[in-house]
Amino acid sequence: xxxxxxxxxxxxxxxxxxxxxxxxxxxxxxxxxxxxxxxxxxxxxxxxxxxxxxxxxxxxxxxxxxxxxxxxxxxxxxxxxxxxxxxxxxxxxxxxxxxxxxxxxxxxxxxxxxxxxxxxxxxxxxxxxxxxxxxxxxxxxxxxxxxxxxxxxxxxxxxxxxxxxxxxxxxxxxxxxxxxxxxxxxxxxxxxxxxxxxxxxxxxxxxxxxxxxxxxxxxxxxxxxxxxxxxxxxxxxxxxxxxxxxxxxxxxxxxxxxxxxxxxxxxxxxxxxxxxxxxxxxxxxxxxxxxxxxxxxxxxxxxxxxxxxxxxxxxxxxxxxxxxxxxxxxxxxxxxxxxxxxxxxxxxxxxxxxxxxxxxxxxxxxxxxxxxxxxxxxxxxxxxxxxxxxxxxxxxxxxxxxxxxxxxxxxxxxxxxxxxxxxxxxxxxxxxxxxxxxxxxxxxxxxxxxxxxxxxxxxxxxxxxxxxxxxxxxxxxxxxxxxxxxxxxxxxxxxxxxxxxxxxxxxxxxxxxxxxxxxxxxxxxxxxxxxxxxxxxxxxxxxxxxxxxxxxxxxxxxxxxxxxxxxxxxxxxxxxxxxx
Amino acid sequence: xxxxxxxxxxxxxxxxxxxxxxxxxxxxxxxxxxxxxxxxxxxxxxxxxxxxxxxxxxxxxxxxxxxxxxxxxxxxxxxxxxxxxxxxxxxxxxxxxxxxxxxxxxxxxxxxxxxxxxxxxxxxxxxxxxxxxxxxxxxxxxxxxxxxxxxxxxxxxxxxxxxxxxxxxxxxxxxxxxxxxxxxxxxxxxxxxxxxxxxxxxxxxxxxxxxxxxxxxxxxxxxxxxxxxxxxxxxxxxxxxxxxxxxxxxxxxxxxxxxxxxxxxxxxxxxxxxxxxxxxxxxxxxxxxxxxxxxxxxxxxxxxxxxxxxxxxxxxxxxxxxxxxxxxxxxxxxxxxxxxxx
Numbered sequence: 072x073x074x075x076x077x078x079x080x081x082x083x084x085x086x087x088x089x090x091x092x093x094x095x096x097x098x099x100x101x102x103x104x105x106x107x108x109x110x111x112x113x114x115x116x117x118x119x120x121x122x123x124x125x126x127x128x129x130x131x132x133x134x135x136x137x138x139x140x141x142x143x144x145x146x147x148x149x150x151x152x153x154x155x156x157x158x159x160x161x162x163x164x165x166x167x168x169x170x171x172x173x174x175x176x177x178x179x180x181x182x183x184x185x186x187x188x189x190x191x192x193x194x195x196x197x198x199x200x201x202x203x204x205x206x207x208x209x210x211x212x213x214x215x216x217x218x219x220x221x222x223x224x225x226x227x228x229x230x231x232x233x234x235x236x237x238x239x240x241x242x243x244x245x246x247x248x249x250x251x252x253x254x255x256x257x258x259x260x261x262x263x264x265x266x267x268x269x270x271x272x273x274x275x276x277x278x279x280x281x282x283x284x285x286x287x288x289x290x291x292x293x294x295x296x297x298x299x300x301x302x303x304x305x306x307x308x309x310x311x312x313x314x315x316x317x318x319x320x321x322x323x324x325x326x327x328x329x330x331x332x333x334x335x336x337x338x339x340x341x342x343x344x345x346x347x348x349x350x351x352x353x354x355x356x357x358x359x360x361x362x363x364x365x366x367x368x369x370x371x372x373x374x375x376x377x378x379x380x381x382x383x384x385x386x387x388x389x390x391x392x393x394x395x396x397x398x399x400x401x402x403x404x405x406x407x408x409x410x411x412x413x414x415x416x417x418x419x420x421x422x423x424x425x426x427x428x429x430x431x432x433x434x435x436x437x438x439x440x441x442x443x444x445x446x447x448x449x450x451x452x453x454x455x456x457x458x459x460x461x462x463x464x465x466x467x468x469x470x471x472x473x474x475x476x477x478x479x480x481x482x483x484x485x486x487x488x489x490x491x492x493x494x495x496x497x498x499x500x501x502x503x504x505x506x507x508x509x510x511x512x513x514x515x516x517x518x519x520x521x522x523x524x525x526x527x528x529x530x531x532x533x534x535x536x537x538x539x540x541x542x543x544x545x546x547x548x549x550x551x552x553x554x555x556x557x558x559x560x561x562x563x564x565x566x567x568x569x570x571x572x573x574x575x576x577x578x579x580x581x582x583x584x585x586x587x588x589x590x591x592x593x594x595x596x597x598x599x600x601x602x603x604x605x606x607x608x609x610x611x612x613x614x615x616x617x618x619x620x621x622x623x624x625x626x627x628x629x630x631x632x633x634x635x636x637x638x639x640x641x642x643x644x645x646x647x648x649x650x651x
Numbered sequence: 652x653x654x655x656x657x658x659x660x661x662x663x664x665x666x667x668x669x670x671x672x673x674x675x676x677x678x679x680x681x682x683x684x685x686x687x688x689x690x691x692x693x694x695x696x697x698x699x700x701x702x703x704x705x706x707x708x709x710x711x712x713x714x715x716x717x718x719x720x721x722x723x724x725x726x727x728x729x730x731x732x733x734x735x736x737x738x739x740x741x742x743x744x745x746x747x748x749x750x751x752x753x754x755x756x757x758x759x760x761x762x763x764x765x766x767x768x769x770x771x772x773x774x775x776x777x778x779x780x781x782x783x784x785x786x787x788x789x790x791x792x793x794x795x796x797x798x799x800x801x802x803x804x805x806x807x808x809x810x811x812x813x814x815x816x817x818x819x820x821x822x823x824x825x826x827x828x829x830x831x832x833x834x835x836x837x838x839x840x841x842x843x844x845x846x847x848x849x850x851x852x853x854x855x856x857x858x859x860x861x862x863x864x865x866x867x868x869x870x871x872x873x874x875x876x877x878x879x880x881x882x883x884x885x886x887x888x889x890x891x892x893x894x895x896x897x898x899x900x901x902x903x904x905x906x907x908x909x910x911x912x913x914x915x916x917x918x919x920x921x922x923x924x925x926x927x928x929x930x931x932x933x934x935x936x937x938x939x940x941x942x943x944x945x946x947x948x949x950x951x952x953x954x955x956x957x958x959x960x961x962x963x964x965x966x967x968x969x970x971x972x973x974x975x976x977x978x979x980x981x982x983x984x985x986x987x988x989x990x991x992x993x
Contacts, residue, residue, distance in 0.1 A: 121739070200871075204875075307864055308864065311829075311830065312861045312862050312863065327729075327731065327732060328829070328981065333732075334739065412894065413894035413895040413896040414871055414896045415874035415875050415876060415896045415897045415898065416895050416896065416897065435702065491729075495732065495736045498736040498737060498739075500740075502737060502740035502741060502742050503740055503741050503742065506741075513744075514694075514744055592725050593725065593732065593733050593736075596721060596723060597720075597721035597722050607725075608700065608724060608725075609701075610867055611725075611726055611867065612701065613866065613867045615867060615871060
């Protein structure tokens with residue numbers, strides 16, 4: 072095993088220039104790093120700079136001040152507990168689901184996948200609202216507990232545990248997305264070999280399957296970790312009533328607590344947050360350092376584990392029960408709220424109306440134009456990220472040296488920062504990228520394209536990189552020997568193998584951009600409002616019923632689109648498979 | 652794995668919807684009309700609800716068709732952060748600003764970001780709500796009162812003290828001053844009143860009051876019956892009641908803190924003339940009637956308040972000096988954090 076790995080490493084380094092695009096390595100390396108620095112790191116550095124200066128010049132005053140406050144350390148501690156807890160939950164759920172979907176014979180997998188995505192798509196304020204009602208004194212959980220013996224109390228969601236639970240549930244789809252393809256690509260013969268050499272199923276899972284799935288698990292875990300770290304909605308909603316602060320909410324408090332020191336203090340806290348994100352990224356590198364997949368297989372979605380009918384029933388029922396509670400219930404709560412004419416009226420037939428839908432479809436022109444804007448933004452961002460991110464992931468995969476690693480780190484930072492802070496960075500950067508020059512980008516829709524691409528590119532890189540890690544370099548070599556070069560090699564050999572993984576990343580970029588809120592809410596300008604901005608405006612003006620109606624339409628639209636193409640996918644399968 | 656099928660599905664759906672957006676740009680180009688004198692573009696930053704801001708701008712551009720107004724609307728906190736960041740980066744884009752409270756404007760005034768302009772229309776407004784230097788003028792009266800769930804509470808309270816009494820233990824809510832500028836204003840005012848002071852907040856804490864992010868969450872909590880009482884800005888409660896929610900708005904006898912959503916012009920405006928015309932319009936009788944139609948208590952004397960709300964003359968206002976409030980705001984928030992801290 073060791074020898075083989077080394078041999079591969081050498082083969083990779085010794086290989087002649089791999090692609091037409093990347094000849095003249097050092098020159099391009101320099102240009103590329105500079106571009107990444109300017110686009111991804113400089114905006115953030117502009118903010119960090121504020122933490123070091125005051126009116127009289129350079130100073131460490133803000134660091135001394137912030138680091139000496141007990142509140143800072145309580146916040147850091149809360150953040151660590153919450154982020155680690157929720158990432159662990161997301162990992163357990165994500166890996167479990169992706170393994171079951173990839174390996175075990177259960178029916179309705181396609182539909183199951185859609186519902187796995189739901190908690191991630193539903194805006195977090197809706198999720199939290201649904202869950203707090205679910206757990207409220209008059210909710211179903213309380214009613215259930217009252218029937219059980221003993222004095223069981225309803226768990227309090229306004230607590231660290233509650234925040235961990237909702238963050239974990241909202242972000243496990245990320246782990247799932249990154250992991251499911253990796254599981255599918257693990258070759259059957261390896262497992263069979265493990266079985267013949269006497270390993271039990273559990274041992275085989277630990278010694279063969281898990282290590283091979285590690286690239287996906289680590290990528291998904293990292294993205295879930297960063298998403299938990301920068302999430303504002305859930306800790307703000309659940310933490311405020313019980314005075315639990317995390318870094319993202321504390322930074323927001325600083326930013327809006329105006330005064331000349333506001334940004335400087337926020338900048339110091341952002342640096343703290345950046346350090347935590349950095350540790351997460353390093354940990355992920357450390358985990359992947361030893362992992363090298365040596366076999367290439369096309370993804371194999373045939374089940375490998377067949378259960379007895381009774382066991383299978385139990386598994387199916389419990390999976391759907393879980394999805395019902397975590398995905399369908401918040402959606403139903405949202406839909407129910409959107410049908411009611413005013414808050415607090417009983418949920419009876421005469422109080423139900425479509426007037427909220429009438430408002431968002433017919434009376435107010437904003438939702439339609441915002442939807443068009445967001446779709447445009449999401450599509451273009453996805454396209455740019457798809458190309459750029461896959462190229463960068465390829466470089467990162469091919470030349471895993473300091474330069475590509477540094478580039479990856481720079482690109483990760485905009486995603487880890489809370490949206491509000493990142494939006495401020497964009498303002499600092501794009502009003503005057505170099506002193507005295509205003510390119511007129513800020514205040515137009517262009518700034519949103521730049522911001523989205525800067526923020527979400529890492530998702531595509533991670534998705535594509537995971538896909539690349541699944542390909543044995545010998546495939547490329549074989550292609551080369553067989554005479555396939557440049558584009559042909561990509562089209563015939565690499566892309567078909569990479570396709571599912573790359574599209575998984577693209578899907579994520581698309582969904583993130585479609586429902587993005589915090590960055591847009593500071594950067595949009597007249598005529599370029601996004602879906603998130605409109606929902607946020609309704610919320611703030613106290614028209615929550617409109618915002619739930621709009622969110623419902625959005626989520627149903629995504630579900631419908633997904634279902635439609637699941638159907639088409641089935642059709643395609645049948646035809647193509649038959650043709651073969 | 653057929654994930655790509657799901658992706659492609661979303662794509663096709665989006666392509667159809669994206670097609671509708673092209674027409675708008677074409678329509679905007681036609682709006683060039685004949686108007687008197689004032690022209691150019693104007694950047695209007697505001698925290699008013701979207702529809703209200705749009706209606707105000709529409710009414711203004713009807714009179715000044717050559718002025719093109721761009722709106723940026725977000726919460727007061729976001730608007731303030733955006734302007735601060737723009738200032739930091741070297742170029743404030745906003746020409747006219749209309750956000751929650753006078754303390755915010757005092758802060759900008761202190762940083763010399765505001766232009767001094769004495770609108771002739773301000774003569775019809777109580778001078779308590781007009782900055783003597785003319786950097787900002789109140790545009791509405793938004794009182795913070797008590798909201799009560801009428802399904803749960805039969806005897807309506809008439810005093811703030813209900814929030815600190817046993818009846819409301821664990822059953823009341825208020826917006827967090829750390830998130831909401833209006834709530835921070837209220838905190839400053841209430842803690843400076845004799846008979847209320849910090850003790851009032853300490854007692855509310857002892858009574859397990861729920862702190863929410865904003866006024867909207869207080870409304871949801873009380874209307875849905877999760878809480879029975881709440882501190883809330885008046886128009887939200889009145890609106891919910893007229894929509895049919897089981898709530899009642901009470902103006903407590905001690906008086907109510909009032910924010911005025913002032914309007915002001917940024918010092919580095921590119922279009923002073925249009926900015927002044929805009930301020931004049933907001934304060935004019937027509938502009939104030941529009942505010943009243945939108946469900947807010949107008950600030951101009953002689954314009955009626957909408958149904959369900961009290962006029963300025965009928966409200967007992969808890970007063971405090973804006974300059975002093977600005978000086979103590981950071982300390983107020985910090986002290987609030989301490990009292991309600993873990």
